[in-house]
Amino acid sequence: MTVALSGGEVAGQLEEKFPGGILESDQNCLVVKGDSLLGIASFLKDTPELNFDYLNYITAVDYFEYFEVIYQLTSLEHNHSLVVKARCYDRDNPALPSVVGLWQGADFQEREIFDLMGISFDGHPNMKRIFLWEGFPGYPLRKDYL
Amino acid sequence: MEVAGARGYIYPDKELDREEGQVIEEVKANSQGVIPDPDGWLEEELERNILLTTVDALINWGQRSSLWTVICFPACCAFEFIAANGPRFDLSRFGMEILRASPRQADLMITAGTLTWKMAPNVRRIYNQMAEPKWVIAMGACAISGGIFASSYNVVPGYNHIIPVDVYVPGCPPRPEALIHGIRMLQNKIAKKSILKKG
Numbered sequence: 575m576t577v578a579l580s581g582g583e584v585a586g587q588l589e590e591k592f593p594g595g596i597l598e599s600d601q602n603c604l605v606v607k608g609d610s611l612l613g614i615a616s617f618l619k620d621t622p623e624l625n626f627d628y629l630n631y632i633t634a635v636d637y638f639e640y641f642e643v644i645y646q647l648t649s650l651e652h653n654h655s656l657v658v659k660a661r662c663y664d665r666d667n668p669a670l671p672s673v674v675g676l677w678q679g680a681d682f683q684e685r686e687i688f689d690l691m692g693i694s695f696d697g698h699p700n701m702k703r704i705f706l707w708e709g710f711p712g713y714p715l716r717k718d719y720l
Numbered sequence: 721m722e723v724a725g726a727r728g729y730i731y732p733d734k735e736l737d738r739e740e741g742q743v744i745e746e747v748k749a750n751s752q753g754v755i756p757d758p759d760g761w762l763e764e765e766l767e768r769n770i771l772l773t774t775v776d777a778l779i780n781w782g783q784r785s786s787l788w789t790v791i792c793f794p795a796c797c798a799f800e801f802i803a804a805n806g807p808r809f810d811l812s813r814f815g816m817e818i819l820r821a822s823p824r825q826a827d828l829m830i831t832a833g834t835l836t837w838k839m840a841p842n843v844r845r846i847y848n849q850m851a852e853p854k855w856v857i858a859m860g861a862c863a864i865s866g867g868i869f870a871s872s873y874n875v876v877p878g879y880n881h882i883i884p885v886d887v888y889v890p891g892c893p894p895r896p897e898a899l900i901h902g903i904r905m906l907q908n909k910i911a912k913k914s915i916l917k918k919g
Contacts, residue, residue: 706874707838714873 603657629677672698690715784910790826795833797860804896823849834862
């Protein structure tokens with residue numbers, strides 16, 4: 575059974591390396607700043623005792639005040655997992671750094687989020703719509719669509 | 721040294737051989753002549769070999785009895801079609817067990833499933849590639865009206881926005897019996913077709 579790591583415990587390891595990069599942490603998850611997302615993600619992947627080498631999924635939620643992008647990570651070696659979240663407060667041009675460089679599987683999922691939620695991922699090699707067609711008005715999974 | 725009745729037969733081996741010889745001699749003696757081929761009925765058939773029908777009836781019979789389906793199944797209704805095609809419901813009874821991967825060899829499109837606007841140009845293209853005459857069965861709620869997805873941003877509310885539909889088979893999904901009933905209705909429709917009128 576995969577052990578779900580406590581966000582608070584992992585936050586303790588990250589705090590000194592990324593001061594101010596972590597907004598919240600509790601038993602379930604770790605909320606990080608968008609600017610330091612890429613640094614924290616690559617630290618989580620490359621640190622041997624964490625070694626999050628597998629990205630389960632990326633998804634996004636619209637909370638009206640902000641968008642939240644959620645990453646679930648798993649270490650196949652240590653058999654533990656962690657949920658990392660990042661928030662976008664800009665509703666007109668929300669953007670986050672892309673993690674395709676770390677986990678290839680993020681490619682289509684980031685495109686899907688861009689397509690349906692309108693969050694753009696900086697550094698993605700092919701940031702364009704995946705399900706809908708070019709010219710489709712709006713982003714259908716946003717709460718204020720229609 | 722002779723081992724008599726070693727295998728416990730009722731007759732000694734020599735007597736069996738003698739009987740076999742007699743049977744063969746008998747068959748040979750009775751088979752010197754040739755048995756005539758059973759072709760008496762051929763003469764009789766030739767006598768009444770003129771069939772009177774109309775061109776319409778003949779063409780319609782040929783077209784409705786060998787409907788070949790193009791492989792174009794966008795969603796889950798396809799599984800009911802697969803069941804209908806399998807041994808239990810056995811669509812081949814109606815002359816249409818063959819699925820064509822190439823639309824140019826098909827005359828029937830069974831639209832099994834939800835159609836999205838992104839897929840719509842491709843379905844219309846497959847339909848346009850099919851050779852005339854061609855027919856369409858709208859299978860299931862999504863194909864008829866968009867079904868539960870009718871108000872979605874990306875679902876075509878019915879295939880008849882894209883291509884002309886001949887028969888609508890309701891259900892979500894329709895059972896194979898319902899699909900077969902729809903196919904029978906289409907066959908009845910084809911039977912009424914005339915080559916003098918289009919459509």
